[in-house]
Amino acid sequence: MNGAQDLGGQHGMGPVAPEKDEPYFHAEWEKRALGLTLSCGAFGAWTIDESRHARESLPPATYLAASYYEIWIRALEKLLTRHRFVSSAELAEGRMLEKGAQPKRILTADMVAGVLAKGGPCDRPVAEAPVFAVGQRVRTRNFNPETHTRLPRYARAKTGIVEAVQGSFVFPDDNAHGKGENPQWVYTVVFEAQEIWGDGADPSLTVSIDAWESYLERA
């Protein structure tokens, strides 16, 4: 979706302002936000793609004003109510009011090390051979779905070179919306800055994206 999350090339966001010796957390609630997000993710009720879409679907003014842990919490509330684990009334009152859905799995302290070590690999086999080869010129498609996609706006309808065939992976554009994993080949496609940014682009700059096969067509 063309939401606030699609930030590549936007202007006016201000300086980066790196913080010297930055702590991992800037407030206690950020620690809980991390733990809650991972704990609820362990329910197995939604995919990482659905959670990314929940974050990018926040109203743009909210998204841009929020810290990332705040984005996580606002999206988590949305996911928990969507999947009926909690109600809006419970969130507003801060206490249990009714029995909700039950998850497949509840993350307990003894499971944490194993779950983090296992991660969530999302490479999946596909039957077909890759359509594109290393060194081939390709053009990204132009589309503007209201649904989830991982092709940034700045890289749509642009011509680049396939630099690597990275394997086959779950297709987020489908998986975010419960339409199945439908894995596709993923390619690293590299663009000259001139192709993306046009006049005045840094001639020494190249930018790459990792693109699912259906994002690409022969150039």
Next chain:
Amino acid sequence: MHDHDDHDHHDNHFPDMQARVKALETVLTQKGLIDPAAIDAIVETYETKIGPRNGARVVAKAWSEPDFADWLSRDATAAIASLGYSGRQGEHMRAVFNTPETHNLVVCTLCSCYPWAVLGLPPVWYKAPPYRSRAVIDPRGVLEEFGLTLPHTKKIRVWDSTAELRYIVIPERPEGTEGLDQDALTDLVPRDSMIGTGLAKPVGAGR
């Protein structure tokens, strides 16, 4: 399906994030859906066990052992896992090597993708709009804000982490480090050098 977004418009119920998150944790705990001790264990893991020291060890080994560097370039996931670093947000790793000709910089313009298994949790600036918006269009300007001015003869390659591959930059080995062992080399590899917003430290830096 109704997403119940409406409570987003009633922030007066939640004067600050501390209260909002506390309310959420309370509800989930009362419903038996979470174990607060699991949250403590997650936080402790990322505060004490998984951080940029992991990545620095990968870099030091790559500098010291050409065979490891070669493995890292061909199959970073396996090479990094051989040091015990794998799992969440490190499932599919790629290592990109700085050279005298090219400097690499990693960003996630669409969200906050970051190689947790080798670098730990990302810094705030990595997840925030200024870095995410500008890294792909004005990387030299971004690097200036980190105090890094690259010569214009140096090419810049920006990697936008749009899929599930997670990138670690292998910075150039500083000059004058030939005699150092891997522990000493590890001390020369700051987090930012593995994102590309910095370089490895010269020998004797900080003395």
